[in-house]
Amino acid sequence: MDLVTLDSLIERASDFPPLPMAVVDAGEAYVLEGAREATDAGLLQPVLLGRKPRIEKIAAEIGFSLAEVTLIDAGGEKESASKGVELVAEGQVHGLMKGWIHTDVLMHPVLKHLRTERRVSHVFLAELPAYPKLLYVTDAAINIAPDLKQKAAIVQNAVDLARLLGVPLPKVAALSALEIVKPEIASTIDAACLSKMAQRRQIHHAVVDGPLAFDNAISKDAARIKQIDSDVAGEVDILLAPDLNAGNILAKDLAYLAQATLAGIVVGAKVPIVLPSRSDPPKGRLASCAIAVLMHHLWEQFRRENETQGEPG
Structure with missing residues (x-):
């Protein structure tokens, strides 16, 4: 393709x-x-x-x-x-x-x-000189502090959009500050649950892994150095931010520091x-x-x- x-x-x-x-x-x-x-x-x-x-x-x-x-x-x-x-x-x-x-x-x-019956969410598509394919970043504009159920819906929206636009089996990184489950950091627990939900087909047509920090989501070398075995690391299509603040900062960082061109759409x-x-x-x-x-x-x-x-x- x-x-x-x-x-x-x-x-x-x-x-x-x-x-x-x-x-x-x-x-x-x-x-x-x-x-x-x-x-x-x-x-x-x-x-x-x-x-x-x-x-x-x-x-x-x-x-x-x-x-x-x-x-x-x-x-x-x-x-x-x-x-x-x-x-x-x-x-x-x-x-x-x-x-x-x-x-x-x-x-x-x-x-x-x-x-509609779907949750309303926003997806940025980032085209970067330093990454070989489009990166989908969600949600950076609508959902302020989504809970686990809402994050699953946000992921499904982004997955369906990516598939509609030509990505057969999107790979999703549920981002957090680190790549291990730490009960004190709620986003690591949500990320781990989302990964298991995809395995159990509660999230359809996607490979989801998390928690992953940004470096080991985007780089196979970073994941290898940290001894992370992941089908998503270095091949990610969709970056799920833990909340709107993180997603918005990430998208703008990509635009202003990594020369990304951003397109965006509200889905749902x-x-x-x-x-x-x-x-x-x-x-x-x-x-x-x-x-x-x-x-x-x-x-x-x-x-x-x-x-x-x-x-x-």
Whole structure:
């Protein structure tokens, strides 16, 4: 199977029709530049929500023609978020993108009205010069201090996303500060339980090992030196952070110190949700939109195939 890269995801998504997506609180230059990039790439059909005069003014300043773009006037963050959720409920859009709005304000109506049977969580995809494949980092944006049950759901979300995007059997490292079970550190106990849950098929279609510290998750040499026998070490696809603080710091460390390009997506809601950052490069923004496109067009087929195999996705 060909190696999955951010460029390959963008190319793959371009084979599908543009995804109607509500850009929530779009009145900011960075937000509109991202929407324009994704529109020009044929990935999105944006619906811009926010203060109409401001959006029109900024769009004119950056040369973004709104002639074929739907623009809906909304008075502020909360109104924009509510209208975005309404558009999803009405079937007018099939995705949401965070604009100039706080994440918690956007997610409040999402969690109230767009939940599914799955837990809502966030996954970063990191492309690094120093690692041979994409790294999935979860959760760095939604779940603050997940317990064991919630971590299992977060892992399953990331596993299913990785499989959807072309990783047949994802390898998951449940991270902690060290690689032995130490009762005083709760994340080591959770990690060990997650490893056993995967062995017992409570987590499907993945190899999970933990607790693993970051060095022996990412490096076979580090694992060998510490005499760790692991099928995940040095070949990890998914890094499960013990909490949001650790996940967020890890993702930003990868971006700023290891030259990673990050793409990200919220999974588990009725539609994919993109939470871009001002610091995201164009490739990262496009890849995030591409992931949303692929989720929308491929998820139902993926789910049916998993049901046919007798295991939930």
